[in-house]
Amino acid sequence: MTKEKFTEEVADMLGVAQNELKKQVTLESFERWDSLSMLSMLNLYDEMELDIEVEDVESCKTIGDLFSLASFH
Amino acid sequence: MLEEHLEMVLKWRNSNHIRQYAVSREIITLQTHTKWFNTLKEKGDLYFIIEVNKKPIGLIWANNFQKDSCETGMYIYNTQMQNSLFAYRASLTLNKYLFQTKKLNSIVCEILNDNSRSIRFTLSLGYKITEKKEILSTYLLTQTAFMPYYDKISRLLNKNKLD
Numbered sequence: 001m002t003k004e005k006f007t008e009e010v011a012d013m014l015g016v017a018q019n020e021l022k023k024q025v026t027l028e029s030f031e032r033w034d035s036l037s038m039l040s041m042l043n044l045y046d047e048m049e050l051d052i053e054v055e056d057v058e059s060c061k062t063i064g065d066l067f068s069l070a071s072f073h
Numbered sequence: 074m075l076e077e078h079l080e081m082v083l084k085w086r087n088s089n090h091i092r093q094y095a096v097s098r099e100i101i102t103l104q105t106h107t108k109w110f111n112t113l114k115e116k117g118d119l120y121f122i123i124e125v126n127k128k129p130i131g132l133i134w135a136n137n138f139q140k141d142s143c144e145t146g147m148y149i150y151n152t153q154m155q156n157s158l159f160a161y162r163a164s165l166t167l168n169k170y171l172f173q174t175k176k177l178n179s180i181v182c183e184i185l186n187d188n189s190r191s192i193r194f195t196l197s198l199g200y201k202i203t204e205k206k207e208i209l210s211t212y213l214l215t216q217t218a219f220m221p222y223y224d225k226i227s228r229l230l231n232k233n234k235l236d
Binding site: 028032033034035036038039042043046051052053054057058 | 155156157158160161190193194197225226230232
């Protein structure tokens, strides 16, 4: 999956425009960052065949952290 | 849920952030709460404390059992855990028990229409809305609908973990 496609998926999941996904923005600042969004991220990483676990996603604090898990910097 | 949990659960239930999304929002007295607790066994209602690392974080329940259905509900009192995945673990475990051990055909829950997080969570488990009223709506989960969601979600939650 390309970084562009990943960005699109994350923006869609959070219900925001792609340009709102700045690295330093905290996940808690998004209204739709909840347990379903975490599950959706797990599913996305799974589709990308990445070995990401629950604890990895739960420890993410920023948009940058989500991208880092997918090795996008 | 045991008698030793009574006061804790009462405090949870009467807290503003839990009452805000409760179907019934009045403050409950300890007397009423204790009376309610004493009827649980007789009615066969099931209430469980959700714990993480042996620390209680919320409550999940199944009540109003009919021939092949019941109602369920849950809340996470600990605000730091409200966006964790433990809610999924608790719901999947209870729902699996209700369908496979209690052999129910369907589970119902009621959610206030302004509780968007709970609605999103509930729909993601395979529930479908069956009745929309002005303030409250009813959601139904059948065993047939549940199993694919259970399989998918539990696989994601338990990746790399032993069963």
